[in-house]
Amino acid sequence: MDSRLPETSRKKLEAWFRYYHDLNFGEFYIDRRTMGKRSVKPPAVGAQIAAPALLLSASAATAAKIGASPTSALPVVQDSSLFEAIDRVEGDTLQIISENLGECTRCRLHKKRNKIVFGAGNARAQLVFVGEGPGHDEDMQGLPFVGRAGKLLTQMIEAMGLTREDVYICNVVKCRPPENRKPEDDEVATCSPYLYRQLDVIAPKAIVCLGGVAAQTLLKTKDPISRFRGNWYDFRNTKLLATYHPAYLLRNPAAKSEVWRDLQKVMAHLGLKAKKAPR
Ligand code: SF4
Secondary structure: OOOOOOHHHHHHHHHHHHHHHHOOOOOOEEOHHHOOOOOOOOOOOOOOOOOOOEEOOOOHHHHHHHOOOOOOOOOOOOOOOHHHHOOOOOOOOHHHHHHHHOOOOOOHHHHOOOOOOOOEEOOOOOEEEEEOOOOHHHHHHOOOOOOHHHHHHHHHHHHOOOOOOOOEEEEOOOOOOHHHOOOOHHHHHHHHHHHHHHHHHHOOOEEEEEOHHHHHHHHOOOOOHHHOOOOEEEEOOEEEEEEOOHHHHHHOHHHHHHHHHHHHHHHHHHOOOOOOOOO
């Protein structure tokens, strides 16, 4: 019997291994307990193949040490990113992460994107803003937060006494979801390891999540942002605070005062003095 994989399946398997290699996973083995009564029929040509049942070489103790552990009682979602189970990548840089990402086709969002929006700003920033995903303007320019919401974010940053060059800005997913829909769970799971690496490399003093998707991704919760907005949490030894997305503020200007109160907490944490509240 010819046991070779069909070409399409082989390519997909190769892509999965490249993906995990990029994330610094060096050892894989198949958990045969999970194979149980599974059919051993080779996949049909062109069939979708799932990620192999991989177990990581990292110990449970390491996972417990590294994993995010918000100080609140937020319900934790169990399908955490594999990347969280390993130590920080030694010698990692934003450039290496960007090169690993390459012309990424790891999730369906690549199909309609114009440009990958990796992130921009100070690689040694004390403050990182994390949004949900690129919109139309960002997709066209390859830069984060450059549309109307981006202009408002710039005003917020300047009101904090900073410039965009002082901070780092990125998103959970690096490609624009069609029609600006929310990224799906599997898209977030595929792309977020690169965000984790960016945050590990920058090692800021504070992370501000802009909107529910960013906060839910990093805090591992499905709770609505209204449940935890404005509170501090611990994220991999960094302080994390969630506030509303600037796009939400464009639709609901009355919420600006709440966001300004949140940003004042961040400024106090960073030892910054405000210029004036953004209008
Ligand atoms: S969203 Fe992320 S994982 Fe998906 S194609 Fe773009 S860069 Fe790759």
